[in-house]
Amino acid sequence: MTFKSALDIDCGIRYMFETLDIMSPCGRKMLLESQMMTTKRELDFHYRRLNEIYDKDCTQIANKLMCLKDIQTTISRLESGTVLDDIEFFEIKYLSIVSGEVKQLLEQQRIIAVGLPELKDVVDILDPDRLNIPSFYVYDSYSDELREIRKQMRAIQGNGEDLPDEKRAELAVLLQKNADLELEVRRDLSGRVQVYASDLALALRNLSILDILIAKAAQMKKMGLCFPVVVEDGETFYNGMFNPAVKAHVAEAGREFIPVDIAFEREPVTIIGANMGGKSVVLKSLALNQLLTQFGFGVAAHDCCVNLVEEISLCIGDEQSIVKGVSSFAGEIMAIDAVIKGIRGGKSILALIDEPARTTNPVEGTALVEGLLDVVGEVKGGFVLTTHYNILNDNVKRYRVRGLVDGVMDYTLQRTYCGEVPHEAIAIAESLGIDAQWIECTKKNLNN
Amino acid sequence: MPFINEILKYDSLSIVGLEKNVGKTECLNYILYRLPLHKMKVAVTSIGIDGENKDQVTSTKKPEIFLREGMYFSTAEAHYKERRLVSELVEITDERSSLGRIVTAKVSVGGKALISGPSSGVSLRRWVAGVKKFGTDLTIIDGAISRLSSASPAISKAMVLSTGAAFSSNINTLVQKTRFVVEMIGLPKLEDESRDALCDIESGVWGVDFEGNIIDFKLTSALALSSLKTDITAGMKLIYTVGALTDKLLNLVADSKNVKDVTLVVKDFTKIFVGEQAYRVFCSRGGKIKVLQKSKLVAVCVNPTAPNGYVLDSDILCEKLQEAIGLPVYDIVKNNYDI
Numbered sequence: 001m002t003f004k005s006a007l008d009i010d011c012g013i014r015y016m017f018e019t020l021d022i023m024s025p026c027g028r029k030m031l032l033e034s035q036m037m038t039t040k041r042e043l044d045f046h047y048r049r050l051n052e053i054y055d056k057d058c059t060q061i062a063n064k065l066m067c068l069k070d071i072q073t074t075i076s077r078l079e080s081g082t083v084l085d086d087i088e089f090f091e092i093k094y095l096s097i098v099s100g101e102v103k104q105l106l107e108q109q110r111i112i113a114v115g116l117p118e119l120k121d122v123v124d125i126l127d128p129d130r131l132n133i134p135s136f137y138v139y140d141s142y143s144d145e146l147r148e149i150r151k152q153m154r155a156i157q158g159n160g161e162d163l164p165d166e167k168r169a170e171l172a173v174l175l176q177k178n179a180d181l182e183l184e185v186r187r188d189l190s191g192r193v194q195v196y197a198s199d200l201a202l203a204l205r206n207l208s209i210l211d212i213l214i215a216k217a218a219q220m221k222k223m224g225l226c227f228p229v230v231v232e233d234g235e236t237f238y239n240g241m242f243n244p245a246v247k248a249h250v251a252e253a254g255r256e257f258i259p260v261d262i263a264f265e266r267e268p269v270t271i272i273g274a275n276m277g278g279k280s281v282v283l284k285s286l287a288l289n290q291l292l293t294q295f296g297f298g299v300a301a302h303d304c305c306v307n308l309v310e311e312i313s314l315c316i317g318d319e320q321s322i323v324k325g326v327s328s329f330a331g332e333i334m335a336i337d338a339v340i341k342g343i344r345g346g347k348s349i350l351a352l353i354d355e356p357a358r359t360t361n362p363v364e365g366t367a368l369v370e371g372l373l374d375v376v377g378e379v380k381g382g383f384v385l386t387t388h389y390n391i392l393n394d395n396v397k398r399y400r401v402r403g404l405v406d407g408v409m410d411y412t413l414q415r416t417y418c419g420e421v422p423h424e425a426i427a428i429a430e431s432l433g434i435d436a437q438w439i440e441c442t443k444k445n446l447n448n
Numbered sequence: 449m450p451f452i453n454e455i456l457k458y459d460s461l462s463i464v465g466l467e468k469n470v471g472k473t474e475c476l477n478y479i480l481y482r483l484p485l486h487k488m489k490v491a492v493t494s495i496g497i498d499g500e501n502k503d504q505v506t507s508t509k510k511p512e513i514f515l516r517e518g519m520y521f522s523t524a525e526a527h528y529k530e531r532r533l534v535s536e537l538v539e540i541t542d543e544r545s546s547l548g549r550i551v552t553a554k555v556s557v558g559g560k561a562l563i564s565g566p567s568s569g570v571s572l573r574r575w576v577a578g579v580k581k582f583g584t585d586l587t588i589i590d591g592a593i594s595r596l597s598s599a600s601p602a603i604s605k606a607m608v609l610s611t612g613a614a615f616s617s618n619i620n621t622l623v624q625k626t627r628f629v630v631e632m633i634g635l636p637k638l639e640d641e642s643r644d645a646l647c648d649i650e651s652g653v654w655g656v657d658f659e660g661n662i663i664d665f666k667l668t669s670a671l672a673l674s675s676l677k678t679d680i681t682a683g684m685k686l687i688y689t690v691g692a693l694t695d696k697l698l699n700l701v702a703d704s705k706n707v708k709d710v711t712l713v714v715k716d717f718t719k720i721f722v723g724e725q726a727y728r729v730f731c732s733r734g735g736k737i738k739v740l741q742k743s744k745l746v747a748v749c750v751n752p753t754a755p756n757g758y759v760l761d762s763d764i765l766c767e768k769l770q771e772a773i774g775l776p777v778y779d780i781v782k783n784n785y786d787i
Contacts, residue, residue, distance in 0.1 A: 069540065087525060087551060090537045137536040137556065150534055150557050157558045160481055160514030175532055175559070 004032040011287035012245035024068035027211030043230045046296040049113035054217040065211045079197035090136040093126040099203040114210045117199040138182040146181045225298025229305040237263035240302030243285040258411040266378040271386045273401025274424035278411040279386040283352040287314040309350045309381035329359045353385040392419045451747040460604035464591040470612035471751025491520035491579040493565030494590035512560040522552045522565045533559025600718045601741040612751030630773040632717045638738040656686040681706040688713040695726045708734035716741045
């Protein structure tokens with residue numbers, strides 16, 4: 001899965017991307033095209049680098065990276081032996097200068113997370129007058145003949161006065177000669193710079209990586225994210241897990257987001273609890289943090305340990321598709337079916353399912369959920385579902401949202417050992433200030 | 449030729465033609481040729497394609513833009529590659545046009561080039577700010593037909609207006625139409641305590657009452673006026689429309705009994721899209737329009753030749769126009785002026 005496709009998972013990952021301050025377009029492109037990491041080896045390597053950047057002040061480097069342009073096409077053309085034009089030489093020279101400046105800053109700060117190749121020779125080739133400014137043209141110093149021709153052009157041209165025909169013709173010849181000579185110089189320069197093509201590509205790549213790392217580190221500090229401990233085939237746990245998108249939204253409304261603790265391994269997990277108790281938010285946060293980990297971001301928790309998976313499946317119950325002619329029930333059941341097939345096929349999947357079978361009658365619904373838990377058994381990547389049904393299976397780990405305490409919602413999760421769901425729906429409905437008569441009738445019916 | 453000296457007092461200039469083929473490019477060349485480059489740095493761009501040999505629409509011969517040594521210019525990548533001069537590339541900007549990225553270069557051997565720079569108001573403003581880092585003293589924007597937005601004082605402080613037979617082949621109509629534009633450019637600047645507050649508003653139609661309170665009429669633009677149930681002019685000293693001023697709002701004020709007491713305010717003259725007839729009626733009833741920002745009209749240049757070959761009498765045209773607008777008018781092609 002690429003990061004770009006992960007953005008479609010409705011768990012708050014897009015918010016993380018939008019608040020990530022990547023300076024350069026090529027950094028952004030690289031992140032979007034990056035594949036989800038699935039091994040401990042590559043993730044440990046990545047987080048070691050991120051850790052190093054996290055400890056340093058990289059403001060100056062970030063400012064330099066703002067000027068970074070994506071010149072991948074130009075480098076490919078150079079590599080294939082094309083004669084570059086002025087604009088392309090400018091890009092190459094510019095990249096070499098920026099890379100040199102960043103290299104120097106990295107050395108000053110003793111940062112080894114990202115290495116940059118030495119491109120001083122490229123700058124020297126493209127800066128014959130040693131002006132050390134990011135500009136380019138076929139300089140007079142490349143060819144005496146060129147210098148002479150330009151001198152003649154200047155003499156005829158003046159300030160753009162009307163010229164007699166013979167002067168005009170003379171000028172046209174000079175212009176052509178100038179163009180021919182420039183081409184010759186550019187051909188020579190292209191050959192000389194070509195040998196550095198792979199170094200230039202490496203510089204562009206590593207500068208993009210650096211840009212992403214700096215942005216991720218800054219985001220960690222801004223949002224209070226943590227470095228995850230990464231395991232393969234082990235327990236996943238989060239202490240103080242939160243969801244930055246929801247947290248920001250809640251803060252806007254003047255309220256505080258309550259972090260939750262949760263842990264699971266191979267046994268399926270059920271979360272029960274009141275409506276509006278934040279069960280779906282827990283599922284979304286689990287999906288989000290799994291993605292954040294496996295794409296090498298800071299994780300939204302106080303501390304955590306994350307078991308790596310190959311796939312993340314978040315079924316939030318909006319699979320209804322009028323276009324496909326599928327009802328909400330059918331859409332949901334088919335999505336869950338796909339998860340079961342994936343698990344059976346031996347894939348390591350983190351499956352997060354919000355209130356399965358909620359749209360059908362409670363008798364069959366309960367049976368369907370119980371059946372689902374039986375059939376999946378142990379799941380390599382983790383299996384978490386929320387429900388309002390009384391689920392009586394033995395082989396599950398149960399959490400319950402603490403719920404209404406003295407009329408105030410407590411969103412924290414606590415372990416529970418029975419399948420009986422809490423009865424708080426009426427109290428919550430009441431707190432929403434709905435029709436009193438309706439509440440009264442409901443209570444009467446319940447007591448009968 | 450005095451108006452070059454006048455231009456030097458400003459750091460940004462736009463050249464605007466009231467129609468295609470009114471001699472705008474000649475006017476630009478005229479100015480570029482005479483600027484004292486030994487003591488100043490100049491940057492040039494255009495919001496359309498400029499400097500082409502032939503007119504893209506009418507196929508008439510057009511003068512090309514000549515850029516002198518030391519000048520900076522910004523143009524699209526594709527046009528940069530076709531330049532017929534020697535220049536040093538100094539920047540690839542983040543602006544894009546249909547012809548590629550906009551690049552900026554410094555001329556090292558003078559010559560001709562096609563210029564097609566940023567075209568939206570926002571990107572032009574960024575361009576003006578961007579070329580400042582090269583130490584330019586004057587930025588010149590070549591505006592395209594009926595794209596007055598480049599002449600907005602938010603982008604350039606001074607302007608030169610180009611008009612001519614292509615705009616109208618009847619001297620009287622030409623004079624009348626040009627006079628109206630010049631009149632709009634010359635509208636007085638608002639001097640009121642609320643001016644700063646009005647400048648910060650970004651959209652909608654607003655009023656200022658006689659106590660100085662600023663009132664939002666909750667209209668997204670002057671186009672939404674038909675939804676009004678009350679008379680917005682009642683008790684108002686000023687009515688400010690951030691977007692376009694159209695005949696609709698103008699007529700609404702002209703028809704109200706408070707027309708004499710209320711002043712219509714617009715951002716600058718480029719936001720005025722009212723017909724002359726409606727404006728005259730409005731004025732005759734005692735209506736007033738003021739602007740928040742004002743451009744300095746430096747000169748008016750005329751081209752008496754229309755693309756269809758029709759030629760007006762240059763002297764009569766200049767004289768009549770000069771009399772009507774009270775500003776010097778120049779026929780640059782005919783009179784080879786000196787500074």
